[in-house]
Amino acid sequence: MAKKGKVTRKVKRPIIKLMCTVCKRASYSTRKNPKNTPDRLERSKFCTICKKRTPHKETK
Template sequence: MASKSSDIRPVITMRSTEGTGFTYTTRKNRRNTPDRLELMKYDPVVKKRVIFRETR
C-alpha cells in the first residue's frame, strides 16, 4: 500500500488571496498538475468570487 506522503492525489488547502483567511480543501493529481493550483471560488467573507491559491 502506498504511503500518504507519496500519494498521487494529495489533499491540498486553497487559501483566499483577499487575506480573509478563508480556506477550501480539495484533492489534486500531481502528475497532471505539478504546479500550484489557482481557482476562482466564492469567498463568503467578502461575498464575491476571488482567486484561491494552493498553500503547502
Template sequence: MAKGKEARVGIILECTNCVRKSGNKSRGISRYSTQKNRHNTPIRLELKKFCPYCSKHMIHVEIKK
C-alpha cells in the same frame, strides 16, 4: 500495484484577498480543501471560488498542508 508516491494529494486553497487584509479588520480567511493529481498539475493550483468573508468570487491559491 504502483510503487512510490501516490498521484492524488490533498491540498488547501486559501483566498488571496483575505490574506492581504489579515493585518486590518478582516473577519477571517476563506479556505477550501480539495484534491489534485500531482503528475498532471505539478504547479500550484489557482481556482476562482466564493469567499464568504469578501462576499464575492475571488482567486484561491494552493498552500502547504
C-alpha cells in the same frame, strides 16, 4: 458488467488547501493530481469571508 467497489486508489492525491488571495483564509480544500498539475493551483472561487469570487491559491 457491474463494477464492484472503488479501486481508484492507485494515484495518491494529496489534499491541498485553497487560500483566498484577498483575505488569506484557507476556506476550501481539494485534492489535486500532481501529475496533471505540478504547478500551484489557482482557482476562482466564492469566498465566504469576502462575499465574492476571489482567486484562491494553493497552500500547504
